[in-house]
Amino acid sequence: MRLYLSSSIFWGVVFIVIGVLFLIRNYTNIYIPIFRTVFGLLIIYWGITILFGGSGKHSKSSAVFSENTVNVDSTNNSYGAVFGKTTINLTDSSLTETKKIDVEIIFGEGILRINKDLPVKLKIDGAFSSVSSPYGTQPFLGSSVFTNKEFDESKPYLFINADVVFGSLKIEEVQF
Numbered sequence: 001m002r003l004y005l006s007s008s009i010f011w012g013v014v015f016i017v018i019g020v021l022f023l024i025r026n027y028t029n030i031y032i033p034i035f036r037t038v039f040g041l042l043i044i045y046w047g048i049t050i051l052f053g054g055s056g057k058h059s060k061s062s063a064v065f066s067e068n069t070v071n072v073d074s075t076n077n078s079y080g081a082v083f084g085k086t087t088i089n090l091t092d093s094s095l096t097e098t099k100k101i102d103v104e105i106i107f108g109e110g111i112l113r114i115n116k117d118l119p120v121k122l123k124i125d126g127a128f129s130s131v132s133s134p135y136g137t138q139p140f141l142g143s144s145v146f147t148n149k150e151f152d153e154s155k156p157y158l159f160i161n162a163d164v165v166f167g168s169l170k171i172e173e174v175q176f
Contacts, residue, residue: 014041062086077101081108081167090114091174095156103160105129105167112160116173119150119157129164133171148173 021034062068062078067085071092079088080103088103091113103110114120124131125143133146151157162169 014038017041072101078104080104080106081110082106083108085109085111087111087113090118090158095119095158098156098159100159100161103162103169105162105164105169107165108167110164110167110169112162112169112171113174114158114171116148116175117150119152119155120148120160121151121157122146122160122162122171124162124164124169126164128166130168131162131164131171132169134173 018034018038021032021037024030025032025034062080062082062084069087069089070079071089072079077100079086079101082104083106085108086105088101088110090101092115095118103112122133123143123145127141129141134148
């Protein structure tokens, strides 16, 4: 999952902020340290770029500062939300082999809808988070593994690796 923040947008915003700061500094009695402010913005930009693996395209499988609903397909296996909310629909999934799905929720909220008849193994890593599921609840901090009653390690199943940091994830089973 990558944050979409192109360098042209960033530099455009930086130059606008510099212009506004110069106007405020020259036409009011407010002293604003322009170069310190620009340096701070640059550090923030680099931090966001490093945190999210570089500036890339915003994919349809994630919500960054937004809200979306995603239907899982065979071409993608990574879904998530950063400062947003995402609903991941796994109700149409069928299994011929074991399938792995990665879910990352960072400062956001996620809802994962799973077909009740689908065998599921859920590995949760949480830090200052809340994860609720029909298989058990993962509070605050730690790591847990849950399975549903249809799960059999010798047969194909859905493996969900969920990382939740300062956020919440709710897993719902839906009957068809």
